[in-house]
Every structure is written in structure tokens, then in C-alpha cells.
Amino acid sequence: MPQPNDHRLFAVILGTNEIASAIALQLVRAGYCVVLSHDPDPPVIRRKMAFHDALFTDTAQLEDIVAERVDDGVQVYQALRRPPQVMVTWLGLLDLLPVRHIDLLIDARLQKRRVTPDLRRLARLTIGLGPGFSSDFNCDVAVETRPGKIGFVTDARWTDAADGVASSLGDVGAERFVYSQFAGRWHTPIEIGTRVYRDLVLGHLSGVPLLAPRDGILRGIVRDGSEVPAGVKLLEVDPRGRDAQWTGTDQRGRAIANAATAAVRLHAARRSTHRNPA
Incomplete structure (x- = not known):
């Protein structure tokens, strides 16, 4: 039931x-x-x-x-x-x-x-x-x-x-990302998980071509047809070769999730103790 x-x-x-x-x-x-x-x-x-x-x-x-x-x-x-x-x-x-x-x-x-x-x-x-x-x-x-x-x-x-410093991935920081220089509509035919090469055109922001910043695996990219504001990440290239990850949860996500769920458990334990004092 x-x-x-x-x-x-x-x-x-x-x-x-x-x-x-x-x-x-x-x-x-x-x-x-x-x-x-x-x-x-x-x-x-x-x-x-x-x-x-x-x-x-x-x-x-x-x-x-x-x-x-x-x-x-x-x-x-x-x-x-x-x-x-x-x-x-x-x-x-x-x-x-x-x-x-x-x-x-x-x-x-x-x-x-x-x-x-x-x-x-x-x-x-x-x-x-x-x-x-x-x-x-x-x-x-x-x-x-x-x-x-x-x-x-x-x-x-x-x-x-926020300090504007990107986290590292395979010793590569902000240079693995491409950011929007202005607001506009984003178009791309490229799928996540595709191997890409430096200077390959990965999409267009309001008609302006944007290039891959380096060789690697496309780890993330804004969905085709999306309206985006200025100054946000449009795509990410994973430089780690065979160690590249673009599916599932990663270490950072799991660590933050663990902290959040630990806080939930602690809160529940405190409520239980408050309701049922020794």
C-alpha cells in the first residue's frame, strides 16, 4: 500500500x-x-x-x-x-x-x-x-x-x-572552457562525448563561430537552441585522454552530495533527540 x-x-x-x-x-x-x-x-x-x-x-x-x-x-x-x-x-x-x-x-x-x-x-x-x-x-x-x-x-x-578561479581537471583550469562573450542563441551539432581538436568549430553563438580550446573529449556543452546570457560557460573539453569522464557522477558531485545528505541525517537525528530526550 x-x-x-x-x-x-x-x-x-x-x-x-x-x-x-x-x-x-x-x-x-x-x-x-x-x-x-x-x-x-x-x-x-x-x-x-x-x-x-x-x-x-x-x-x-x-x-x-x-x-x-x-x-x-x-x-x-x-x-x-x-x-x-x-x-x-x-x-x-x-x-x-x-x-x-x-x-x-x-x-x-x-x-x-x-x-x-x-x-x-x-x-x-x-x-x-x-x-x-x-x-x-x-x-x-x-x-x-x-x-x-x-x-x-x-x-x-x-x-x-566566487574568486573566478576554475577548478583543475587533469592540471587544466579555465582554459578547458569556452565562455559566452555576449548574450545570444546557441547552436551546436556536436554531442557530448565526442573527441574534438583545438580550433574545431563546436557551435555558433548568434552566428559567431566558437572553437574548441584544446584537444580532448567534449565533457559538456549547452543544449542546441538555448538562449544564453553573457559570461557563462558554453562548453568544456576534458583533457585527460583515457581518463576523461562525461557521464555518471564525478568526485566533486559525490563529495557535495555526501555533505548535503550528511547534514540531512544530522538534522533528522537532532529532531529525533529533541522529540525523545533521554
Whole structure:
């Protein structure tokens, strides 16, 4: 017999990127019904490491979990009567709040320079990932995502501000990315996982050709036909040869997901202790 809607653990994750998806994997395995809410800024590039493409293809698989697209609150509410699953939606947080009280809200959008509102009254537990979060100001738990501090849970202070330094992959930093120099519509015929070579045309931004920055495997690229703002990553080339990865979850994603789910378990343990003191 399915659990009543009021008993199913309900998690909303803001973002459909690879970090949000790695967290969703762990939460659904822990019994949560998870909704990933799309935000266009920044665009998702590592799409084979995320559930993002379910927005366009109805379903997307990551490891052993298949996510489904939902288009309205009724579909989300009905899903709460079924076994735990991952859903991906164009619906925003304001559209999801009326469905049912949210047990867990995680902001995984990694919006490095945008002001984040106070999330704390919107769910039983709120977690903020990356720059712009403080457990004293806008979330219950703030988790670092920058290199050297990945997964570190801050204690009553702001997470580190973005410093503009890209993490390394095979000793290669920002030079493995191509960024948008202006806002426009992006078009590309190239699929993730393709071997590419330096100066190969990988796509066009409003008609302007953009070239591969180096030899390697295309690890990520913005979906064809997307509108993109200026100053965001359009694509990434993995320089590691046989060690290149463009599918599944990576070490960074798992580390951040582990920190987030550890915070959830700690919060649950504290609530249990509070309800049942020795």
C-alpha cells in the first residue's frame, strides 16, 4: 500500500545541473520523492552527468535512476503517492510550494553572483550550496563548493565568495572552457562525448563561430537552441585522454552530495533527540 501524501518525504532541489542530480540520486535512494526545478542561469553544460535533459526528452537516466518530467503541481502531488522517484520540471519554487509542505529544500543552482533570498521558512530544512549562503541569514545549512573546501559545512558565516578561479581537471583550469562573450542563441551539432581538436568549430553563438580550446573529449556543452546570457560557460573539453569522464557522477558531485545528505541525517537525528530526550 502506498504511503499517504503527508508521509512521503518531499525534497525540492533548485537546479538541474550535475550537482543537483548527484544529490537527487542519494535522496531518492534514502526514500525521498525529489523534484529538480530548472533555472536557466547558469545554463547546464554537463548534461550527461545530470537529469537536465528530461526537460526536453521526458526522461533521463543517471546511473540506475530514471527521472521523469512533470509539468504541473498535480503530477507532483500524484507522485507523492508512489514509490520514491526523481522528477524534473520547468516549474519554479513558487509553483511547487502549494503542492505540499516541503521537507527539504536545497539550492544547488550555484549562482555565484546573485543575491539569494532567505529560504529558511519555506521548508523544514534548507541547504544552500556555494557562494552567497549563511546559516545565520538565508539557510539552515551552508555547504562550500569551491576547490579545496568542497563539502565543508560552514558554521554561522558566509560561504566563500566566487574568486573566478576554475577548478583543475587533469592540471587544466579555465582554459578547458569556452565562455559566452555576449548574450545570444546557441547552436551546436556536436554531442557530448565526442573527441574534438583545438580550433574545431563546436557551435555558433548568434552566428559567431566558437572553437574548441584544446584537444580532448567534449565533457559538456549547452543544449542546441538555448538562449544564453553573457559570461557563462558554453562548453568544456576534458583533457585527460583515457581518463576523461562525461557521464555518471564525478568526485566533486559525490563529495557535495555526501555533505548535503550528511547534514540531512544530522538534522533528522537532532529532531529525533529533541522529540525523545533521554
